[in-house]
Amino acid sequence: MSPWQEHNLAAITHHLAPLRHSPQGILFERQSAYNHIVVRRKHNQLLLCYRHQQSHIEEVQSRLDPLSPLDLLSPYTQAMLLSLAWCPQPQRILCIGLGGGRLQMVLHHVFESAQLETVELDPLVVDLAARFFGFCPDERQRIVIADGRSHIRTLAAGTTYDLIILDAYQAEGVAPHLLTYDFYSECRACLGPHGLVVSNLHASTPIYDAARKTFGAAFRYTIAGSVPSGNIVVIGSDTVSLDLRKIQNRAALAEQFGIRGLPLAAWAKHVSFRTPYRRRAAVLRDSGLPT
Numbered sequence: 001m002s003p004w005q006e007h008n009l010a011a012i013t014h015h016l017a018p019l020r021h022s023p024q025g026i027l028f029e030r031q032s033a034y035n036h037i038v039v040r041r042k043h044n045q046l047l048l049c050y051r052h053q054q055s056h057i058e059e060v061q062s063r064l065d066p067l068s069p070l071d072l073l074s075p076y077t078q079a080m081l082l083s084l085a086w087c088p089q090p091q092r093i094l095c096i097g098l099g100g101g102r103l104q105m106v107l108h109h110v111f112e113s114a115q116l117e118t119v120e121l122d123p124l125v126v127d128l129a130a131r132f133f134g135f136c137p138d139e140r141q142r143i144v145i146a147d148g149r150s151h152i153r154t155l156a157a158g159t160t161y162d163l164i165i166l167d168a169y170q171a172e173g174v175a176p177h178l179l180t181y182d183f184y185s186e187c188r189a190c191l192g193p194h195g196l197v198v199s200n201l202h203a204s205t206p207i208y209d210a211a212r213k214t215f216g217a218a219f220r221y222t223i224a225g226s227v228p229s230g231n232i233v234v235i236g237s238d239t240v241s242l243d244l245r246k247i248q249n250r251a252a253l254a255e256q257f258g259i260r261g262l263p264l265a266a267w268a269k270h271v272s273f274r275t276p277y278r279r280r281a282a283v284l285r286d287s288g289l290p291t
Contacts (some may be wrong), residue, residue, distance in 0.1 A: 001261075008109055009070065012134045016066040019046060019132065027132065032124040035170055039132050045073065046132055048100045048125075050171035059171050062100025064133050070106055070261070076200055076231035077103055078267035080165060083198045083235050085246040085253060085264060090114055090162040092192070096148030096178070097168030098125055101135030108141050110260050116141050119148045121168070149177055152186050160192040166199040173205045182286040184218035184236070194240055201232045208232070209281035217283050225271040232275055244273060 001009070027046075028039040036051040038058055044065055049058035063073040072078050080103060084090070091114050095104055098120035108116055120126050123145050129135035137143045144151055148168050164187050168178055177183060187197050197219070201211050203226070212234065216222050219236030223244065226232050235242060247253070250265035257264045282288075 002112065004112055005109060011136070012069050012105070015136070016064075016069055016134050020066045022046070028128065030124065032122050034122045035125070037122075037124060037128065039128060046100075048128065048133065050169070052171045059169070061169060062102050062129075062133060064100060064102065069134050070109060072102060072106060074102070075227035075229060075267075075270055076233060079225050079227050079231070079233040079271045080167070080198050080200060081106070081262065082225065082233070082247060082264060082268060082271065083163065083196050084257065084262070086235070086237070086240050086242055087163050087194065087196050088256060092161045093117070093163045093165065094161045094190070095119070095165045095167065096151075097166065098129055098135070098143070099167065099169070100133035101129040102133070103165060103167070104141060105133075105135060106262075110262060114140065117144065118142070119144045119146055119151045121145070121147055149183055149186070152190060155190060159190060160195065161190055162192050162195050164190065164195070164197045166197065169200070173202060173207070174211075176207065176284065176289050177286070179207065179211045179214060180284045180286050180289065181214050181218050184215060188218065188236075188238060191237070191239075195237065196240060197236045199234050199236075201234060203230045203232055203275075207284070209278040210284050212275075212277040213279060213281045214284045223273065224275040225273050226275045227271060233271075247271075247273070 022041050024041050026040045030037055038049040038051055040047050046064045047060050048062040049060050051058045093114055093116045095118040098118050104116055104118055126143055215234045220238040221242045222236045223242045224232055224234045247268050254265040
């Protein structure tokens with residue numbers, strides 16, 4: 001690690017030290033304007049959960065081991081960072097959706113010169129990410145409290161990103177206006193010359209087939225990978241061909257990212273790139289959403 005990375009990891013470890021001895025069970029619970037949020041300790045992990053209003057089932061949004069804060073414990077987050085095989089040196093990253101800030105923490109640590117901007121709708125989520133999950137905004141790690149799509153529409157002309165990460169979930173799933181062809185077109189317009197959009201979908205949602213078809217229709221090149229939890233990570237670009245051999249050549253992945261501490265080769269072993277969906281599903285458009 002570089003001197004800055006050593007300092008950064010020490011700061012994260014110090015911030016999380018009191019949580020190492022937190023009791024099992026619920027550490028925090030509150031209904032915000034957007035989510036019923038629960039933070040709980042389960043064995044050695046801290047979990048950020050959103051609770052369904054009707055069923056009271058809790059959907060885990062983020063996982064953290066306070067003793068290993070830079071380890072990504074959720075397989076879907078590992079799958080999302082496989083996008084680095086095609087975008088190995090991102091300098092400008094936009095994330096829509098914060099959760100516990102796990103992806104943001106890792107990207108901020110690994111890519112020392114990268115500028116990260118995260119848009120999160122729920123202010124309470126931002127507070128809890130800092131309080132329980134070590135998320136710490138700074139001059140390179142900017143947070144904006146807003147609707148992700150509204151924020152994209154307010155960006156100055158010419159603002160582009162190397163990587164746009166879409167992971168804006170509530171208990172019921174992704175808001176429909178963040179799944180339409182029109183929205184993906186707005187994201188596409190914000191990509192740099194070799195930029196990628198990475199989105200986290202879930203095969204259990206009623207709208208999944210349409211969301212998959214819509215994402216495929218929005219980009220010239222797409223690829224999809226699934227993990228056992230049911231999450232489907234889709235990657236899209238108009239300029240990068242997304243050759244699967246980048247992932248399949250695990251020795252090259254290990255050499256490319258091993259020096260930065262990202263075990264992409266190991267993560268790739270747990271991702272299946274056979275992700276069928278109903279191709280007769282409709283393409284989602286803004287005009288079809290409820291007003």
